[in-house]
Amino acid sequence: MKTELVKIEAPADTNLIFGMTHFIKSVEDIHEIMVNSVPTMKFGLAFSEASQDCLVRSSGNDDELIKAAEQNVLKIGCGHSFLVFMRDAFPINVLNNLKNCVEVCRIFCVTANPVEVIVGVSEIGRGVMGVVDGFPPKGIETDKHKQERIEFLRAIGYKLGPAK
Numbered sequence: 001m002k003t004e005l006v007k008i009e010a011p012a013d014t015n016l017i018f019g020m021t022h023f024i025k026s027v028e029d030i031h032e033i034m035v036n037s038v039p040t041m042k043f044g045l046a047f048s049e050a051s052q053d054c055l056v057r058s059s060g061n062d063d064e065l066i067k068a069a070e071q072n073v074l075k076i077g078c079g080h081s082f083l084v085f086m087r088d089a090f091p092i093n094v095l096n097n098l099k100n101c102v103e104v105c106r107i108f109c110v111t112a113n114p115v116e117v118i119v120g121v122s123e124i125g126r127g128v129m130g131v132v133d134g135f136p137p138k139g140i141e142t143d144k145h146k147q148e149r150i151e152f153l154r155a156i157g158y159k160l161g162p163a164k
Contacts, residue, residue, distance in 0.1 A: 001122045003129065006076050008083070008115040011068045015091050016115065017084040017098065018131065019107040024049060024057060026082060026103040031059040033097045034084065041089035044069040050079025050125070062087070076117050078126045080105075092158075109133045 010016055021030070027047050034043050044065025046058040056074050060066040065085040073083050086094075091110040098104055109115060113134030120129045141149070153159040 001120055004119045004121060004126075005132075006117045006119055008072050008076075008117065009068070010072075010112075010115070011064060011085055014065065014085045014087055015110070015112045017086070017091055017095070017107065017110050018115065018117070019082055019098070020080050020105045020128065021047065021082050021101070021103045022080055022105055023103045024052075026101070027057045027059050029101050029103060030082065030084065030098065033101060034086070034094055035061070037094040037097050038089040041086055041093075043084055043086040045082060045084040046070045046073040047082040048073050048077065048079055054079075076119065076126075076128075078117075078119060078128045081128055 008016065008018070024047070027045065030045050030047075034041065034045070042062040042065060044058065044060035044062055044067065046056050046066070046069035049055050049057055056070050058066050058070050060069070065087070069083045069085050073081060076083075095107070095110060099107060108117075108128060109131045111133050116132040118129040118131065120127045150159070154161070
């Protein structure tokens with residue numbers, strides 16, 4: 001077996017969700033989860049079928065994001081993996097619903113950071129071994145950093161009340 005590192009090329013101003021699912025029905029189920037979670041979000045999703053026709057299947061409501069998901073899933077080339085690019089919502093708005101989808105086996109990462117997929121290549125195919133999500137830590141947060149974190153969460157509406 002050999003390994004490859006495949007960089008996900010995310011469109012600007014997007015978050016991504018990269019995971020594994022096990023059935024072609026997942027395309028429609030994930031689409032419904034996205035729309036039912038935040039009807040106004042823009043998204044594109046792609047799924048790598050691992051049997052039958054072995055096609056990249058896709059859906060979404062934004063052509064740019066659908067195309068980007070398709071191209072990245074094709075490049076990653078790992079059966080049963082799926083990728084969602086999203087705008088105008090945060091992954092926290094959809095993540096639990098995705099994890100509760102009966103076909104979803106694993107979520108590898110949910111991020112707006114640069115992502116590289118570690119792919120194992122064998123005689124029969126390709127599989128996700130892991131991901132590199134973002135950058136290593138530069139240190140430990142100070143009181144100033146804590147205050148900035150608290151203020152940020154309140155500014156985007158995820159916590160109530162004034163920052164302490």
